[in-house]
Amino acid sequence: MTEIDHKKVLAERLSARFGRRAVLKGLGAGILAATAAGGVPSIARAQQSGHLKIASIKVIDTLDPHFTGFLSAIQIINNIHNGLLKITYDGSAVKFEPDLAETWDLEDDKTHVFKLRDGVKFHDGTPCDAEAVKFSLLRVKEGEPKSPHAWKLALLDEIEIVDPLTIKLKFSQPYAFLPVALNGSTGRAGTIVSPAAVQKYGADYGRNPVGTGPFKFVSWRENDAIELEANTEYFEPGLPKLEKVTFVLMNEASTALAALFAGQIDGMTDCPMQLVDQVDAFPNATLYGEIEGNYTFVGMNCKRSPFDDINLRRAVAWALDRDTIVKQAYFGRAQAAYTPISPPMTDFFDPNIASSGRGQWFDLEKAKAFRAKAANQGEVEAVYMMAERGPVGTRIAQTVAPMLAQIGIKAKLELIEPAAWVKRRNASDFDLYDFEWVADLDPDETLYPEFRSDGAWNFGGWVNTEFDDLCAQAQVLLDPEARKELYYKAEDLLMDEAGIAVMAHMPIYKVFSNKVQGFQYIPADLVNLHTVSLA
Amino acid sequence: MLLQALGKIAQTLVVLFIVSVASFGLLKLAPGDPIQIMLGSEFSQESYDSLTAELGLDRPFLVQYGDWALRFVSGDWGTSYVARTDIFTYAFKEALPVTLTLASFSLAFAILIGVPLGVLSAVKKDTAFDAGAAVLALTGTAFPSFLLGILLIWFFAVKLGLFPVMGYVSPWQDFWTGIYHIILPGLTLSTYFIAMITRLTRATLIEVMEQPYIAAARARGEPAWRVIWVHGVRNIAMPLVTILGLQLGTLLQGTVLTETVFNLPGIGQMLTSAVLGREYMVVQAGVMMTATLFIGVNLLVDLSYPVLDPRLRARK
Numbered sequence: 001m002t003e004i005d006h007k008k009v010l011a012e013r014l015s016a017r018f019g020r021r022a023v024l025k026g027l028g029a030g031i032l033a034a035t036a037a038g039g040v041p042s043i044a045r046a047q048q049s050g051h052l053k054i055a056s057i058k059v060i061d062t063l064d065p066h067f068t069g070f071l072s073a074i075q076i077i078n079n080i081h082n083g084l085l086k087i088t089y090d091g092s093a094v095k096f097e098p099d100l101a102e103t104w105d106l107e108d109d110k111t112h113v114f115k116l117r118d119g120v121k122f123h124d125g126t127p128c129d130a131e132a133v134k135f136s137l138l139r140v141k142e143g144e145p146k147s148p149h150a151w152k153l154a155l156l157d158e159i160e161i162v163d164p165l166t167i168k169l170k171f172s173q174p175y176a177f178l179p180v181a182l183n184g185s186t187g188r189a190g191t192i193v194s195p196a197a198v199q200k201y202g203a204d205y206g207r208n209p210v211g212t213g214p215f216k217f218v219s220w221r222e223n224d225a226i227e228l229e230a231n232t233e234y235f236e237p238g239l240p241k242l243e244k245v246t247f248v249l250m251n252e253a254s255t256a257l258a259a260l261f262a263g264q265i266d267g268m269t270d271c272p273m274q275l276v277d278q279v280d281a282f283p284n285a286t287l288y289g290e291i292e293g294n295y296t297f298v299g300m301n302c303k304r305s306p307f308d309d310i311n312l313r314r315a316v317a318w319a320l321d322r323d324t325i326v327k328q329a330y331f332g333r334a335q336a337a338y339t340p341i342s343p344p345m346t347d348f349f350d351p352n353i354a355s356s357g358r359g360q361w362f363d364l365e366k367a368k369a370f371r372a373k374a375a376n377q378g379e380v381e382a383v384y385m386m387a388e389r390g391p392v393g394t395r396i397a398q399t400v401a402p403m404l405a406q407i408g409i410k411a412k413l414e415l416i417e418p419a420a421w422v423k424r425r426n427a428s429d430f431d432l433y434d435f436e437w438v439a440d441l442d443p444d445e446t447l448y449p450e451f452r453s454d455g456a457w458n459f460g461g462w463v464n465t466e467f468d469d470l471c472a473q474a475q476v477l478l479d480p481e482a483r484k485e486l487y488y489k490a491e492d493l494l495m496d497e498a499g500i501a502v503m504a505h506m507p508i509y510k511v512f513s514n515k516v517q518g519f520q521y522i523p524a525d526l527v528n529l530h531t532v533s534l535a
Numbered sequence: 536m537l538l539q540a541l542g543k544i545a546q547t548l549v550v551l552f553i554v555s556v557a558s559f560g561l562l563k564l565a566p567g568d569p570i571q572i573m574l575g576s577e578f579s580q581e582s583y584d585s586l587t588a589e590l591g592l593d594r595p596f597l598v599q600y601g602d603w604a605l606r607f608v609s610g611d612w613g614t615s616y617v618a619r620t621d622i623f624t625y626a627f628k629e630a631l632p633v634t635l636t637l638a639s640f641s642l643a644f645a646i647l648i649g650v651p652l653g654v655l656s657a658v659k660k661d662t663a664f665d666a667g668a669a670v671l672a673l674t675g676t677a678f679p680s681f682l683l684g685i686l687l688i689w690f691f692a693v694k695l696g697l698f699p700v701m702g703y704v705s706p707w708q709d710f711w712t713g714i715y716h717i718i719l720p721g722l723t724l725s726t727y728f729i730a731m732i733t734r735l736t737r738a739t740l741i742e743v744m745e746q747p748y749i750a751a752a753r754a755r756g757e758p759a760w761r762v763i764w765v766h767g768v769r770n771i772a773m774p775l776v777t778i779l780g781l782q783l784g785t786l787l788q789g790t791v792l793t794e795t796v797f798n799l800p801g802i803g804q805m806l807t808s809a810v811l812g813r814e815y816m817v818v819q820a821g822v823m824m825t826a827t828l829f830i831g832v833n834l835l836v837d838l839s840y841p842v843l844d845p846r847l848r849a850r851k
Binding site for chain 2: 150204221248250255258261416423456
């Protein structure tokens with residue numbers, strides 16, 4: 001086996017914007033200062049104007065990046081804070097670029113050195129330096145109460161401040177997931193918060209967030225609105241362009257759409273699939289949305305009868321007519337999935353997966369053949385737990401139940417309230433349920449925590465130690481090709497043993513009125529308003 | 536009189552106590568867990584235990600209830616688990632005024648439209664007008680307010696652009712903008728009550744108009760409008776006020792859907808999100824406020840009887 005040059009791989013993964021040559025040069029010489037030595041980079045101050053009002057349909061739990069569990073909150077948090085890294089999208093591939101970091105260097109495959117931008121200040125005027133970065137990383141890793149994102153930094157052994165603008169992170173092993181963990185978006189763990197503000201507000205930081213982002217937090221009126229105003233000292237030249245942003249907090253998407261059509265608001269952070277046709281027919285709005293980093297599935301409880309029977313699970317996996325599910329449950333908007341790895345993971349997703357012979361798909365004859373091998377040859381009764389939650393509520397359960405009937409499984413649809421649904425799912429108290437893992441940008445977060453034998457989110461309880469080994473090996477490789485090979489093997493095990501019946505990859509939509517310009521869509525359910533302006 | 540008043544207050548306190556224990560207990564009994572909801576899917580057992588302890592949710596039920604009750608009575612309504620918002624500010628200062636405004640405007644619409652419609656129906660009994668009003672009233676009672684709200688939004692706000700789709704502006708700060716924002720939700724919430732008041736006014740007025748004092752008024756040669764509006768309508772005030780007091784609960788229930796459709800940050804929306812998020816203390820605050828409101832209004836209804844009917848006044 002040839003040795004992988006981790007430094008070269010990292011350099012190649014860094015974006016063109018930062019420049020491959022600069023990174024390689026830095027790698028040879030140790031730490032690189034990318035800007036001219038010394039001086040504080042001058043920030044071209046932007047002239048801000050306009051007040052954007054955008055409906056936020058889902059629940060905002062907290063604006064504390066280290067404690068939120070909700071993408072709808074991250075959409076707002078990301079406009080207030082920055083990460084060490086950030087996600088960018090050029091229309092074909094998702095990339096991880098330095099954000100608060102100016103350079104990112106590997107001393108060896110476990111030691112990462114970040115040189116920070118000079119002169120960046122938090123909204124409260126305190127400097128965003130190596131001490132502040134260390135504070136944030138430690139807050140995630142070992143703060144009290146424990147951050148739900150602490151696991152992302154579990155491999156972080158040591159943080160060393162080299163100088164006020166240079167920080168060295170030593171990991172116990174090479175960590176391929178690091179770019180995702182350290183960005184300020186879906187990673188959350190790498191979002192940098194003001195230490196002074198955390199000390200001042202304590203547990204109430206989530207109501208008083210202070211970051212370095214393009215917008216400053218102004219107010220949060222419960223069930224009403226969250227208001228932000230431009231950070232005129234923002235470090236990206238010419239940004240932000242808006243003077244004020246109001247996230248109008250709403251529960252009812254159809255009201256938000258009516259308000260958009262009436263010109264009362266300028267956009268929606270989330271446009272449910274069932275409303276997309278109406279938006280398409282409306283001339284004054286633009287829809288943004290592509291298949292994002294997600295997959296949906298029917299989960300089966302492998303720990304108890306009847307789905308502890310591999311043949312019965314396989315029968316389910318092959319009995320689901322994905323095209324019908326896409327049409328009926330997802331309003332024709334989703335894309336049939338063959339395995340969990342989704343299209344935005346461009347280093348790993350196989351665009352020809354449909355003809356590759358890998359994964360799961362609809363084949364009723366095959367399903368019936370597996371059913372014939374199942375231990376229980378009588379009619380199987382199974383409780384299908386469903387709730388008005390997720391992007392399409394109970395539509396999946398209703399579409400899937402008749403498909404299961406064709407292979408002699410009588411799904412008893414049980415409609416329960418969302419909070420009770422979460423509790424029962426987490427306690428593995430179900431036979432069948434459907435769910436979606438969203439905003440994944442790396443196969444590690446798509447597969448490992450969900451299906452590892454002792455994984456906290458492995459609610460179905462599928463166990464395969466070979467799968468665990470493959471994922472663990474892939475975690476410490478930085479070469480995408482080598483990782484891909486391991487993840488394909490892991491996925492093949494999961495799909496063959498039908499740990500789940502995978503269904504679809506979904507598009508996530510945002511909509512803006514045509515007077516909103518410059519929105520840069522990123523397929524990770526983000527609503528970054530840095531570059532947005534109002535005509 | 537003093538004893539009577541003290542009795543009423545004691546009765547109110549007992550009711551509030553029962554309501555608070557029941558809502559606290561029922562919500563705790565309901566499956567679902569605020570920590571699991573607030574942590575989303577990505578958390579470890581360690582973070583779960585740590586947050587549970589931090590929020591004091593690992594303590595026994597009675598300790599949690601006792602702690603809440605003592606604080607609540609002393610004016611400390613606590614902080615919500617997830618959003619860390621001060622519950623007193625959120626519930627009492629922000630949400631309650633919205634719901635009170637919505638409810639009072641709806642009630643005003645209902646009375647201003649329902650009473651004249653009912654009176655006219657009674658006066659024009661068994662005519663085409665009466666039949667038309669009956670059909671309208673039945674439709675109003677049968678139409679789900681959720682759907683009506685959406686239809687009103689699409690027709691009056693989106694198609695005609697006459698009213699705003701959503702949002703709340705306090706009429707006490709900017710009267711006309713406030714009224715402009717409250718018309719559609721007020722109308723949506725009041726439809727059921729317009730229908731109910733129309734039917735009730737009609738039925739009771741028909742009965743009243745057959746009383747001897749009406750015949751006497753007519754015999755004295757008083758003009759028809761005076762006979763109806765002064766002698767007639769005054770005598771239907773008592774049943775009307777009683778029913779309205781008792782129906783306040785229905786009105787408050789109606790605010791949940793109306794506030795959701797029109798995106799008004801009132802108690803209805805507050806309670807919905809609090810129940811779904813298992814925010815026990817926010818739910819408690821909401822329940823206590825609505826219970827107090829309900830009891831308070833019905834107390835006022837009791838006290839209004841002597842005002843409405845001189846025969847009930849204490850003789851000197």
